[in-house]
Amino acid sequence: MIPATFDYVRPATIDEAVAALADAGEDAGQDVKAIAGGQSLMPLLRLRLAYPEVLVDLDRIEALREIRDDGDAIVIGATATHHQVLHDPLVGEHLPLIARATATVADPAVRHRGTFGGSLAHADPAGDLPAVALALDAVLHVRSARGEREIPAAEFFVDWMTSALEPDELLVAVRVPKLAGPGWGVHYEKFHRTAQAWAVVGVACAVRRVNGAVEDARVALTNMGPAPVRASAVERFAEGRTISRDAFRAAGEHAAAGTDPPADLHGSSQYRAHLAKVLTARALTAAAGG
Structure with missing residues (x-):
């Protein structure tokens, strides 16, 4: 058309x-x-x-493409392409979960044109990067003629294809805290029916390991509701547990708590809830090396 x-x-x-x-x-x-x-x-x-x-x-605005170190965080310009983010050394060193998830976005052609900020502002719950931003406690910086404001990822994604951006506001950058301290492992687990397809369900996961146990867990889900979902029940269950496959399978059983998975041609709500449990256990295991 x-x-x-x-x-x-x-x-x-x-x-x-x-x-x-x-x-x-x-x-x-x-x-x-x-x-x-x-x-x-x-x-x-x-x-x-x-x-x-x-x-x-926005294509001519070079300032929107910048990726820079900001002390305890990395600031990613809104129009930095997926390809740029994927190959940026700062992202690779300090935000490996973003790099892992970005590598699964569509195909190379899309990654050369699609942008990090565009994926977030689009607010598609089936998109890979909103859940990652949520898991990493990203803060989105927006600007309008009225001034500037900062919106935490937890407040930015409002509903299906709906963000907290006002019509006159522009997303200019995303500030993502570095995963501080040793022992962090990350993983993005995604199930899709065909190559380059949207995720039926995805799991963004970061785990900090200390003395064989989970010190900190960050888990967020893709396509398990009208907006990305922080799997708080999984995080609470996993933290303090000795790292093992059995512990992570048990944690995964809490993945669907508080979610509202859609039903469509790719699967029922019950199917997505089952997938979320299985994929969460896999993501935790891969991130923790358990």
Whole structure:
């Protein structure tokens, strides 16, 4: 299909982009969207599931691509591509869970165009990176003509394809705390029916091992509700346990607690709940080396 007619703006700076969002939304009352790699938005435009009147292209804004060390965290620019994130040495050293999950996103062609911030702002519960951001307690930095604000990942994902971003706000960067201290292991376990497909269920997991036991566990689930889900019951059960496959299988039994898995052509709610338990046990085992 062909997208509906829209006006096109291509700013060169963050300030120009923010001004364009404000001008279209507040002054003209138009529906406006920002586009970076376009790997999520373009299919919606073509299917006319999204039909903004103004499209603000962020591709020229170099400042949005920066990845930098910020002391106890790594700051990833919103339009850094998946390929850039996957091969960045800072991400590889301090945020290996992001690198692991990014490697599973679609295919190389999509990873060369799709962006880290775009995946988060799109807020698809079947996307891989929202659950990772949730597990790592990421903070999303947004800007508008009204000022700047920081939104914790736990508050950013509101509902299916809905984030806490206001129409005139632009996601500019994501600050992700480093996994501090020795003993951390990470894993992203994903089940999908075909190569490059969305996850039927995914599990983002980070485990800190101390003296053969789990000192800290971070677990978040992909596609187990209208937004990514922090598996708090799994974390509570796993922490303090001696590392073993049996312990992680028992922890995995809590994975579906508090979730609302969808039912679709790829599986029923009950099937997803079962998958979440199995995949969580696998992810914990792989992350902890148990």
